[in-house]
Every structure is written in C-alpha cells, then in structure tokens.
Amino acid sequence: xxHHSSARPLQGRTALVTGVSRRRGIGYAVAVELxxxxxxxxxxxxxxxxTDQPWGADDLDAVRAGIRAVLQNGAVxxxxxxxxxxxxxxxxxxxxxxxxxxxxxILVCNHARSGGDGSILDMTAETLxxxxxxxxxxxxxxxxxxxxxxxxxxxxxxxxxxxxxIAVTV
Numbered sequence: 381x382x383h384h385s386s387a388r389p390l391q392g393r394t395a396l397v398t399g400v401s402r403r404r405g406i407g408y409a410v411a412v413e414l415x416x417x418x419x420x421x422x423x424x425x426x427x428x429x430x431t432d433q434p435w436g437a438d439d440l441d442a443v444r445a446g447i448r449a450v451l452q453n454g455a456v457x458x459x460x461x462x463x464x465x466x467x468x469x470x471x472x473x474x475x476x477x478x479x480x481x482x483x484x485x486i487l488v489c490n491h492a493r494s495g496g497d498g499s500i501l502d503m504t505a506e507t508l509x510x511x512x513x514x515x516x517x518x519x520x521x522x523x524x525x526x527x528x529x530x531x532x533x534x535x536x537x538x539x540x541x542x543x544x545x546i547a548v549t550v
Contacts, residue, residue: 388418388452394484396477398464398522399491401425402438403446407490411447414486420455421447422477422484424491426463433495456480464491464518465510474525485544487526489519 395414400407400423407423415421423443430437440459447457458480462469478484493514498507530544 390414390486391418391453391455393418393486394420394422394477394481395486395488396422396424396474396484396522396526397488397490398424398473399489400443400447400459401427401430401440402435403443404435404438405490407488408443408446410488410490412450414488415447415455415457416450416452418452418455419486420451420457420481422458422460422480423447424464424473425459425461426491427461428463429493464522465513467517467521470518470521471525474522474529478529484526484529487522487544489522491515491518 395411397407397411397414399405400411402408411421411423425440425443427437427440444457444459451457458476460473460476462473464470464473474484491514493511526544
C-alpha cells in the first residue's frame, strides 16, 4: 500500500523485521509497509531454510529491490542473513540493524521454522530443540537485545531511550 507524501508517521524511525526471505511472505509485506510509512528498514533473511521447503527460496535481490522501491525521503535499508538458532547471530543481527541509522525503534519478529515436523511418531528431542531455538528462544533473545538498546545509557550525559515497539507474528 502506498501512502501519499504527508502520511509518513514513521519518518526517522528504524525497524528490524525478521523472516523476510520471500516476496510472498508476511515479513516482506510488513517490511514494505513500514518503509512506505517512512521507516528505514533493516531485514533478516535465511534462505537455506526456504530452500528446504516446498515453496523454495526467493531471489533476495528482488526482495531488496522491492523494499528499496517504497523507501521514503532519505530512509535506508539493509539486510543480514543469519540462522537465528545461533544465539551469537541474534545479538549480531540487532547490532547490525542498530548500526544502519544509529537507532532501533521497532522490532518485528516474524521468523519461524516451518515444516519438517512430521507426525508425533517422528518427533525427536533434536527436532523439538530446532523449533524451540528458532521460534521461541531467538525471539526472546531478540527482544532482550532490543530492550537493552532502550535501557542502556549510551553516554553519561545522555538519558536512556525509553520506548520502542515490538511485534511478534505467529
């Protein structure tokens, strides 16, 4: 959805959206909408997951171009590929998103491990751990790192930056 020039309520804000690997996905739609509202958008993708799914991987250059096409007045975009089962990658993702503009105001956790779960007879501890690590643990860690950016005082004379918005899709 395009917005006319006077409707940029997110101008000057920076959003991190996870799970933006496909143009037909929820994460892409959210990233495009945030960009059309004026936000700078840093997005996460992990194509190896999509490659293993029936829908397959998308062209990440086309994903990037689609988001760039709706950016408003000086807003910028960036992206990072990461397997969010890796706790270090989660922290790195938040740091890179923050570095895009020097601020991080919005976090949308849209990533999820999909498929491959089979029937209850196919469940193993490893299968369950992979879902837990991707869908739950990484979301909690992303939220923690995002919140730390809003509660830490960057300099002695600068006040903490309260606020921020977090959304989790299911």
